[in-house]
Amino acid sequence: MLADILERLHVADDPRIASIADAAERPGEVISSNPTTAEPLASVRLDTAEDYERIAETASKAFRAWRRVPGPVRGQAVRAIADELRKHKQDLGALVTMEVGKIRSEGEGEVQETIDIADFAVGLSRQLYGLTMPSERADHRIEERWHPLGPVGVITAFNFPNAVWGWNAMIGAVCGDSIIWKPSLYAPLTAIATNAICARVLKELDHPDIFQLVIGTDDAVGERLVADKRVPLISATGSCRMGRIVSQKVAARLGKCLLELGGNNAVIFEPDANLSLAIPSTVFGAVGTAGQRCTSTRRLLCHESIADEVVEKFAKAYEQIRLGDPLDASTHVGPLIHEHAVEQFLSAMTEAQDQGGELIVGGGRAEVEGLKGHFVQPTIIRAPADNNLPIALEETFAPILYVFTYKDLDEAIEMHNGVDQGLSSAIFSESMRAAERFTSESGSDCGLAYVNLGTSGAEIGGAFGGEKDTGGGRESGSDAWKAYMRRQTVSIHSGSTIQLAQGIRFDQ
Ligand code: NAD
Numbered sequence: 001m002l003a004d005i006l007e008r009l010h011v012a013d014d015p016r017i018a019s020i021a022d023a024a025e026r027p028g029e030v031i032s033s034n035p036t037t038a039e040p041l042a043s044v045r046l047d048t049a050e051d052y053e054r055i056a057e058t059a060s061k062a063f064r065a066w067r068r069v070p071g072p073v074r075g076q077a078v079r080a081i082a083d084e085l086r087k088h089k090q091d092l093g094a095l096v097t098m099e100v101g102k103i104r105s106e107g108e109g110e111v112q113e114t115i116d117i118a119d120f121a122v123g124l125s126r127q128l129y130g131l132t133m134p135s136e137r138a139d140h141r142i143e144e145r146w147h148p149l150g151p152v153g154v155i156t157a158f159n160f161p162n163a164v165w166g167w168n169a170m171i172g173a174v175c176g177d178s179i180i181w182k183p184s185l186y187a188p189l190t191a192i193a194t195n196a197i198c199a200r201v202l203k204e205l206d207h208p209d210i211f212q213l214v215i216g217t218d219d220a221v222g223e224r225l226v227a228d229k230r231v232p233l234i235s236a237t238g239s240c241r242m243g244r245i246v247s248q249k250v251a252a253r254l255g256k257c258l259l260e261l262g263g264n265n266a267v268i269f270e271p272d273a274n275l276s277l278a279i280p281s282t283v284f285g286a287v288g289t290a291g292q293r294c295t296s297t298r299r300l301l302c303h304e305s306i307a308d309e310v311v312e313k314f315a316k317a318y319e320q321i322r323l324g325d326p327l328d329a330s331t332h333v334g335p336l337i338h339e340h341a342v343e344q345f346l347s348a349m350t351e352a353q354d355q356g357g358e359l360i361v362g363g364g365r366a367e368v369e370g371l372k373g374h375f376v377q378p379t380i381i382r383a384p385a386d387n388n389l390p391i392a393l394e395e396t397f398a399p400i401l402y403v404f405t406y407k408d409l410d411e412a413i414e415m416h417n418g419v420d421q422g423l424s425s426a427i428f429s430e431s432m433r434a435a436e437r438f439t440s441e442s443g444s445d446c447g448l449a450y451v452n453l454g455t456s457g458a459e460i461g462g463a464f465g466g467e468k469d470t471g472g473g474r475e476s477g478s479d480a481w482k483a484y485m486r487r488q489t490v491s492i493h494s495g496s497t498i499q500l501a502q503g504i505r506f507d508q
Helices: 002-008 049-066 071-087 089-100 104-124 163-174 188-204 218-227 240-252 275-291 307-319 339-354 409-417 432-438 480-484
Strands: 017-019 029-034 039-045 140-148 152-155 179-182 211-213 233-237 256-260 265-269 297-303 358-361 379-382 400-406 424-428 448-451 485-493
Touching: 002 089, 029 089, 029 188, 039 188, 049 179, 049 211, 049 218, 071 089, 071 104, 071 163, 071 188, 089 104, 089 188, 104 163, 152 163, 152 218, 163 179, 163 188, 163 480, 179 218, 188 211, 218 233, 218 240, 233 240, 233 480, 240 256, 265 275, 265 409, 275 297, 275 307, 275 400, 275 424, 297 307, 297 409, 307 358, 307 379, 307 400, 339 358, 339 379, 339 400, 400 409, 409 432, 424 432, 432 448, 480 485
Parallel strands: 152 179, 152 233, 179 211, 233 256, 265 297, 265 424, 297 400, 379 400, 424 448
Antiparallel strands: 017 039, 029 039, 140 485, 358 379
8 A cells, every 4th residue: 555655646766765565674774664553664764964965055055046036936836736735635644644643534634734834825925025114214215025034944743744844844935945854753754755746846847946855863964954054944843852952052053943842732611611512622632643733632621510520421422432543434543653652651641640640531552453553542530639640741642631620710720821831722611701811811821722622723824833831933824924034124215315313413
């Protein structure tokens, strides 16, 4: 199946793919494994420091040509990319499923997200607006112009191997930048196929080769990209741990960083929550993508008057979850990405119970007939009565939902905001007052706040990102494009006498 997919995606002969049939760990190569079967899919050649140098030079050269292509023409190239992605959506989606274990509809949904952001970028290519402002001096004009920034380094996490790159690359491309993509080593095939589609379209249109891919270790390649002064912006998606390392290295060379890091997202259930809406939305948020989304729901804060009823209903809902092969259309939840993630899940289980958490459902490794992959049981843990459960303050990348109770909304919001991360948040309530309070300046401290819908599944139109340890970056829609351009304040004097600002005289 993999060979056919790669063939249809025109990358079966890609020199980076060392072997498919007899993938094995060899020096200078990395294995892409299928987390569902725990078997290798392919071995992929790793780029070296010298390869990085060549790739970075190509990206710099491409940038110098691409920045002079008019914005709307760049937009037409992105439009052609979106058309090509549409043709390959199913195959790319299946590849995402095979490499990272997302269910089929989520794998395809991810490619759809890249198509959506490409469509958005096409319109944006005619709207890279600057401002004009009145000058205090006669015969003077001031305006702000947005210019292309340079090659942009895009570091992506394993869990969104296509869409996160799309958010950056489609917007960066219409802004006139070239892209150097360093994908996760858990999803190199998706990166090879996605990048190849885009590169092929640009070649056919005779445009510069702005989409560059570098697949390598963090030591040999990742850190080189981060330290590279030719790359003015590093857009990095991944753990808070990675963000701390990368942001310090970029700051040391006075470069710019756009960080999209970990989350620890909560949902508040008010006493008047519509449970037939709240429970299924929260189940999807907690167990979708096997709890491996930055926006996954990790904490449920439930009003004490409904907590017992809610926990009982969740336990029933979890009985309906079908764990299995993510390629099978009836599966709700696939595997975790690797065995280490299973170990981290099991260790969180031990800690949670040592800290007084009550196991409501799940809690262990899951057996799926005929599959040797990294499956765990979707899990609910109820916090002790004093709500003291330190493990819930950490982001464990697995389907664990911690349930807490509260007495009033002020207490719920304080608990909600009492974690280091600040990505996504939600409240379920029929009350306008509760919704307004939650989304007010003293409500949720997250970058994303939802009312009567769950924490995960953002649309591309709004700016996406989070506060605090999530890193403060904004990507995707709205005015996130400004991060990919440099702003120049231009003052033009059309008179013939010198006039200095602030009334300063220099002529006496
Ligand atoms: P990770 O931090 O292990 O790796 C992310 C990427 O960073 C990988 O490509 C990795 O190779 C690279 N990297 C790591 N150290 C580096 C270094 N020193 N220099 C250069 N590159 C380096 O994360 P992961 O396990 O792949 O992904 C899961 C994490 O990503 C979670 O914390 C999740 O919340 C977060 N995430 C955040 C968002 C968001 O938009 N906020 C989206 C997806 C994932």
